[in-house]
Structures are given as structure tokens and as C-alpha cells.
Amino acid sequence: MVDGETSHLALGATIVNTGLFYTDNHSPRNMARIEILDGVVKLAAFETNCKVVKVPTHDQDLIDRMCHRFGLSSERAYEGILPTITYFKDANWAYFCYKNYDTDFHTLRDNGLTDLVALKRACRRFVSGLEKLHRSNQSHGDVTCYHLVTSNGDGFLGGSIGPSLLDTYTRGHGGASVLVTDPFKKDMVDLAKAIEDSIHPNILPLGYPNTELGMFIYFLKHHNRLNSITPHPYVLTSMEVRDFYVTVREDFRPIARGTLNNEFRSRKSARSFPNSRLGWHPVVRDSADQTLGAFGYANYHNDDMGLVTFIRDFWVHAQKDGQVSVLEHCDDIHRLLEETFPGYSGIVYEVALLGRHGRIIF
Incomplete structure (x- = not known):
């Protein structure tokens, strides 16, 4: 096992799947990093909460069973049942590296x-x-x-x-x-x-990015605020967001428990960048300042109007023509939703998820 502030391993290893991946809500202070040059490992630094399990390379049966268990393949590793797992090997060892969220993987x-x-x-x-x-x-x-x-x-x-x-x-x-x-x-x-x-090699059950959905459900159930449910066969998650990116001030404070959108707090420091990826998560804390979980983006979407998403303190409207606007007033949000989604109830939490075709599910 490899752990600690910085650990060097697998120099010259054959890469199966690698890159930069983070722990603890994408904090750059708490991540695992694997740097490659010309297809070989030059540095692997594993910081807080990142673990590495080593398996002897000669024990191919054990490696195959672990890959099978965690949804990995010899060609491409991706996130499986546990937190993000990536896999690579050298002449002596196969390394299974994974991150460990403090917020939900106690x-x-x-x-x-x-x-x-x-x-x-x-x-x-x-x-x-x-x-x-x-x-x-x-x-x-x-x-x-x-x-x-x-x-x-x-x-x-x-x-x-x-x-x-x-x-x-x-x-x-x-x-x-x-x-x-x-x-x-x-x-x-x-x-x-x-x-x-x-059974299915591409199943990612209850994992990223669905983790955000689960944490949102946990938050609502924890505070007895789960209502207005309409069944829908699709759930839109953060991975649907493709065409814009929003930055926020670094001094963002966590959302207070019980805050609804009729107490919507807007900041004027948002900047929108078309044709980029959405990239940050809000963190919700209870009154004891215990982190309940970092959950993702609330997306309001249908085929005609594009996408409305909540990110931190902002509601953002990404239109089909590529225009991106930040909605700064709660009335603007309600009006847009009423025009866009038939049957909209007028109840909007600071984080809410809608069905892919515009039907509110929370």
C-alpha cells in the first residue's frame, strides 16, 4: 500500500489508464496525480485520502478478478462501484489507485x-x-x-x-x-x-456522477424537505452540461441549512464562458457545520429552451443558440421555469433536479 503526502512509484510503468483525478470535492490540495511522459509514468503523487493497493503482476488471475470487481478493463479503467479507481501496472506490480471521499465514504x-x-x-x-x-x-x-x-x-x-x-x-x-x-x-x-x-460492464450504479443525486436526496430527507415528486424515466445529471462553464468567487460560503430559492442570494461576480465544461460543486453543511455532502448541479432542461442550471449561488441559462446568461433574481427564475415547464409548481429549492424532458421530479 502507498499513502502519504508524496509517494513515488511505478517509474517506467505501462499505462492502462491514468491522468489527473481529485479527491474531496475537487480540492487541488487533496488529490492524486499521475504524470506521464511518452507513455510511461514519471511521477505518481498520492496525497490525503488517496490509497493504492498493489497486486503482484504475475498473479494475473487476481488482477483479472479485481478488474472485474471494480468495473475496470485491461484497455480502459473507469469509475466502478467504489470511489474513482484507476489502474496501471509495471513489471512487478499492478496498482489499483482510488480516492476516498470523507463526506460520503466514512x-x-x-x-x-x-x-x-x-x-x-x-x-x-x-x-x-x-x-x-x-x-x-x-x-x-x-x-x-x-x-x-x-x-x-x-x-x-x-x-x-x-x-x-x-x-x-x-x-x-x-x-x-x-x-x-x-x-x-x-x-x-x-x-x-x-x-x-x-453483469453489465458499463453499469455505474449509484456512483459518480449519480453520487450528486444521492447526496441531494439525502439532504432533502435529512431535513424533511422531500416533496413534489413526479416520476420520470430519465434523470438529468451534471454530465449533461456540455456547453458552458461558470466561475465564482473564491470566498464562496457553504449554503445554509433551510435556505430556499425565495431567499435566493445572488453574486455579481459570475463570469460565463461558452463552450467549456461546468466544473465545481457546492457543499451543504448542517447547523453543526458537519458536511452532509458535496452534490452537483440542478439542471432544468428540455429540447426547446436549452438548459437552466444551479451552480453555487447562481442560476445559469444556456440557450440552444449558445448564449449563456446568469439569472440574478428569483422572479426571473420562476418566470423562466413557468414559461418553459408546464405544470411548474412554483416551489424551487436551491438545488433541484428535473427530468430530462422538463418534468420536475423533486
């Missing part, structure tokens, strides 16, 4: 996941958490949302599964799908088994 943090046994144990917790939710879920309206907890209840993995989430969203990060497919809709036990068996 068990993984506490256990450290320093060996293969712990990794397998974490998978079993993941599945038992799904089964536990199946037995104890609460229904709100026509959609059942599941708050995924670990088996000992000391943390939660972000995510939600509802009976209307049937379709596969194929534009997820790294080629992985965001939602689950029809064979997994019957109940949570079937879904748990599907995850355990890794």
Missing part, C-alpha cells in the same frame, strides 16, 4: 482499505446496504428514493433508485453508464445481485 475512510480483503469487504457492505434499503425504504409519492447506507450505519454512499429510472444513460464519465437498465428494475435485491455479479 467506512472506507475509517477502514483505510489497505488490502484486497478490505476491498472485497467494502463491496459486500455496498450490496448489504442495497438490501437493507430494500427492506426499509420509504416511499414519497410515486417514486421510491433509497438512501444508501453502509451495513453498520456509519456513512452513506450517494445514490437513488426509483421504479421509473429504467433507461441507461450512456454519456457518463469514462464511458460508464449512469443509470441502470431494465433487467435491474424489479427490486433492490435483484439490483444488488447485478452489482455483485457485474
Whole structure:
């Protein structure tokens, strides 16, 4: 295992999948970095909360089983059941590197996941958490949302599964799908088994970017603010955002608990950049200043008007013609939503998710 402020390893390794990936809400102070030159590793620096598990290269069966377990392939690694995992190997070792979110992976943090046994144990917790939710879920309206907890209840993995989430969203990060497919809709036990068996190589169940959806659900349930649910077979996540980027002031403060959009706070320091990617997450804290989770972007979208998204203190409207505008007043937001989405109720949380075709699901 490799850990610590800076560790050098795998010089000259053959790269399967590598690059720059972050931990803890994209904080540049808390990341893992692998630098490559001419296709070989020159530096691998793993900082806080990033772990590396080493497996002997000659044990190909073990490597294959680990790749299978975590949704990796020998050609391309991407995010699997656990936090972001990337994989590469040299002549002696195969390295499985992953990040460990403090905000939602408490068990993984506490256990450290320093060996293969712990990794397998974490998978079993993941599945038992799904089964536990199946037995104890609460229904709100026509959609059942599941708050995924670990088996000992000391943390939660972000995510939600509802009976209307049937379709596969194929534009997820790294080629992985965001939602689950029809064979997994019957109940949570079937879904748990599907995850355990890794039936579909492109399934990314309850993982990034769906983690943001799960954390949002957790936030609403935690504060008894989950209502106005309409079922819809699609969920729009942050990966749908393709055409603009918004920057905010560095002194942004976390959203206060209980703040609604009729208390909308706008800042005039936003700058919009067309044709770039959205890139930051807000962080929600409770009254004790405990981080509940970093969740993603609230997207209002249909095929005619483009995209309205909430990011930190801003609502941003990206039109189909490429124009991007920052909405600074709550009345502007309500008016735009009323014009765009039939049946809009007028209740908008600071973070809300809509169906892909414009039907509000929260």
C-alpha cells in the first residue's frame, strides 16, 4: 500500500489508464496525480485520502478478478462501484489507485482499505446496504428514493433508485453508464445481485456522477424537505452540461441549512464562458457545520429552451443558440421555469433536479 503526502512509484510503468483525478470535492490540495511522459509514468503523487493497493503482476488471475470487481478493463479503467479507481501496472506490480471521499465514504475512510480483503469487504457492505434499503425504504409519492447506507450505519454512499429510472444513460464519465437498465428494475435485491455479479460492464450504479443525486436526496430527507415528486424515466445529471462553464468567487460560503430559492442570494461576480465544461460543486453543511455532502448541479432542461442550471449561488441559462446568461433574481427564475415547464409548481429549492424532458421530479 502507498499513502502519504508524496509517494513515488511505478517509474517506467505501462499505462492502462491514468491522468489527473481529485479527491474531496475537487480540492487541488487533496488529490492524486499521475504524470506521464511518452507513455510511461514519471511521477505518481498520492496525497490525503488517496490509497493504492498493489497486486503482484504475475498473479494475473487476481488482477483479472479485481478488474472485474471494480468495473475496470485491461484497455480502459473507469469509475466502478467504489470511489474513482484507476489502474496501471509495471513489471512487478499492478496498482489499483482510488480516492476516498470523507463526506460520503466514512467506512472506507475509517477502514483505510489497505488490502484486497478490505476491498472485497467494502463491496459486500455496498450490496448489504442495497438490501437493507430494500427492506426499509420509504416511499414519497410515486417514486421510491433509497438512501444508501453502509451495513453498520456509519456513512452513506450517494445514490437513488426509483421504479421509473429504467433507461441507461450512456454519456457518463469514462464511458460508464449512469443509470441502470431494465433487467435491474424489479427490486433492490435483484439490483444488488447485478452489482455483485457485474453483469453489465458499463453499469455505474449509484456512483459518480449519480453520487450528486444521492447526496441531494439525502439532504432533502435529512431535513424533511422531500416533496413534489413526479416520476420520470430519465434523470438529468451534471454530465449533461456540455456547453458552458461558470466561475465564482473564491470566498464562496457553504449554503445554509433551510435556505430556499425565495431567499435566493445572488453574486455579481459570475463570469460565463461558452463552450467549456461546468466544473465545481457546492457543499451543504448542517447547523453543526458537519458536511452532509458535496452534490452537483440542478439542471432544468428540455429540447426547446436549452438548459437552466444551479451552480453555487447562481442560476445559469444556456440557450440552444449558445448564449449563456446568469439569472440574478428569483422572479426571473420562476418566470423562466413557468414559461418553459408546464405544470411548474412554483416551489424551487436551491438545488433541484428535473427530468430530462422538463418534468420536475423533486
